[in-house]
Amino acid sequence: EGFSMEEARRHADAGQSKAASRTPEEVFADLQRGNARFWTGAAVRPEASAFERRALISKQYPSVAVLGCSDSRVPTEIIFD
Numbered sequence: 001e002g003f004s005m006e007e008a009r010r011h012a013d014a015g016q017s018k019a020a021s022r023t024p025e026e027v028f029a030d031l032q033r034g035n036a037r038f039w040t041g042a043a044v045r046p047e048a049s050a051f052e053r054r055a056l057i058s059k060q061y062p063s064v065a066v067l068g069c070s071d072s073r074v075p076t077e078i079i080f081d
Contacts, residue, residue, distance in 0.1 A: 012059040019061040027063045034081035043081040
């Protein structure tokens with residue numbers, strides 16, 4: 001049956017409050033841990049479920065912006081796991 005857009009919006013709203021409560025230090029520490037997992041070959045790269053992707057249709061709350069080379073052969077979402 002799937003999930004409704006209203007359920008997806010509620011899920012996105014919950015993500016907003018979580019994202020807004022994180023400090024810059026917490027965000028940076030998460031990036032460092034993810035990068036360490038990448039470099040040690042222990043990356044987990046959880047794939048978003050269909051429900052989570054649907055929630056992103058209406059709202060997104062990124063905690064960081066990464067500038068990179070357009071010729072990069074390793075996408076940012078992989079090196080920061």
